[in-house]
Amino acid sequence: MGMTMTQKILAKAAGLDKVEAGQLIEARLDLVLGNDITTPVAITEFEKAGFTQVFDRDKIAIVLDHYTPCKDIQSARLCKQAREFALKHKITNFFDVGHMGVEHALIPEKGLAAPGEVIIGADSHTCTYGALGAFSTGVGSTDMAAGMATGLLWFKVPSAIKVTLKGKLQPHVSGKDVILHLIGQIGVDGALYQSLEFVGEGVASLSMDDRFTISNMAIEAGGKNGIFPVDEKTMEYINGRVSRPCEAFTADPDAVYEREVVIDLDKLEPTVALPHLPENTKVVSEVAGMPINQVVIGSCTNGRISDLRIAAAILKGKKVASSVRCIVIPATQEITLQAMKEGLMEIFLQAGAAVSTPTCGPCLGGHMGVMAEGERTVSTTNRNFVGRMGHTTSEIILASPAVAAASAVAGCVADPRA
Template identity: 65%
Template sequence: MGMTMTQKILASHAGLKEVKAGQLVMANLDLVLGNDVTTPVAVNEFRKMGVDKVFDKNKIAIVPDHFSPNKDIKSAEQCKCIREFAYEKEIKNFFEVGQMGIEHALLPEKGLVVTGDVVIGADSHTCTYGALGAFSTGVGSTDMAAGMASGKCWFKIPEAIKFVLTGKMQKWVCGKDIILHIIGMIGVDGALYQSMEYTGPGLANLSIDDRFTIANMAIEAGAKNGIFEVDDKTLNYVKEHSTKIPVVYKADDNAEYSRTIEIDLSTIKPTVAFPHLPDNTRTIDEVGEVLIDQVVIGSCTNGRIEDLRMAASIFKGKTVNPKIRTLIFPATQKIYLQALREGLIEIFIEAGIAVSTPTCGPCLGGHMGVLAKGERALSTTNRNFVGRMGDPLSEVYLCSPAVAAASAITGKISSPEEVM
């Protein structure tokens, strides 16, 4: 039996000719990632191992982005811990405030992840890099520590779901709507410990930013990873951002999948996930009247330049509802600078929006956008669990940048068509 994309990548990195679903393998790692929440624990475990050096100081990335810029003394101590470790171990890819971005936008931008890589990160949304045809997945801090020490990690080979994409998206529909549609269809456990593998002629109509968004939320369907078939868009992105040599792994024609799902992109409408799970979805015409208190545009899911451009095209010449706190977080310094040069930041500020330095802060209810009891946020982030962005009695609704921007203007969850 043939192998899927994920299975081929893991087989290669394990030094095996073939692998099968359910098989345990130890694979070599191309990159190990941690942030300011998970790395301090990993540092403690690393020191317990009695290891003097990391396996490769060029293949570890540490990005303080969750509670950074530091929100309090405890977060400052967390960042101090990992800063000292990074300097002590001469870790090349340590990105501090002013240099950093949200980790899952920053690493591809820096060229640290390319096609065919195996990447682990002590953050569940490490699956983002599957957009580039890499195998990437989230792990615990102990696995991160072991990865830093040995450059290896154990994996159970996952089964795969094949998503065949056809058609072209309607106006105002983007990658966020596609993945919310998929999660709404299969459920938050619909791909449990499986690989979500995307192929089909519809891929040609998805930008790299769309693919990052879709791969990012694979974990929201319970998946081990998400991965896209490599095409010219992928290779052009890698060539532009990295000097590393990509290795393309294509699924065999006789690869075995647990199921195949065909999706016509032209049928997908702007989609919103209601509290308190990402699979509680409704299309924009099914939403009804939902008043909101705050809008957040950004995060590792939707803080890229295409997201900001989409939002700016709606905000231009308009102002947000005075009752709505609207926050925008470019995902990296480079994206922030590009948005500034394109005039997007001016559009946002003139619309009455607060624009922040890159941070994960509001997504996890850490800082810079925490919700009070009974408040509702509409957000382009990836999770809407109970208490995710603040008080347990607050609510989070997930959507695309276009729906978020339109809703900030009207004060309720709205279609972009309503304000354009």
């Protein structure tokens, strides 16, 4: 009986020749990640347990991205606590305002995630780094504290679902449509504590940004992680970013999967998730015309440079509808600079959009786009639960950058192909 990609990575990290689904293992960690909301809780637990030093200051990353630049006194206190801890323990990868970005875009950009590594983060969307062939998963702040102190963590080895991708994406269809389609097909608990392993000839046609988007939302199907095989595009991405040795793993031919889901990329259409679950999906042509109040283009799901290019191509020479607030948030400082060089910022501003410094703010209803009662947003974020981005009667429609930009212009949910 063979092993999946995820199982091979975990076996190596546990110092074992083989692992099986359901097995409990203790694995070595390559990176422990936290943000300005979760790190302070981890610090409190770390100190309460009597720990006085971290296991490796180079293998911990703290990114102040959720409520920053600080929206109020309490968020400033949390950032101060994280800042002082990073200084005390000489944390190498500490990212503050002016240097930070949305964590799950920043970590790969800085070369802190690589194929074959085991990464935990006190944020549910840590599964993003599976796009690079890593095992990465979200954990609680207590587990983050243990990871910072020991560099080890217990895991139950997940079983897997094979997601076979065929064909290639058509114009105005992206990785966001792939993952929304999948979640709509299997449900928000369809991969509960399982690994979503993406394979097939269709993988080669996906950009790295598409893969980051898809892996990012594995958790929205209940997945423990999402993971892609390492190919030429992966190696091209990490070249110049990652200098340490890394190892790519491939699933054995006789690896065991709970089931297989086949997606024909040729046939996918722009897809949205209506309130209040990511599984409530429709092709955009079915719901076009729904009135909206706001559009958010950004987040750890869709704030990368390709996302901004897609949005700018649609907004160029047009105006955001007078009834809509459009907020564009590049995910990192590097992406912001690239967007400026390419003239994308000018396009957004001339269209009547607001452009922000990198932040997670609106995604979690923190700041920079909180909704009032009864309002509706088309957002490129990853979660549309009740009250997620504001008042409990507000609504979130999850969409790709293409759909979001087209909707900003139309003043309602719109098909970018129209």
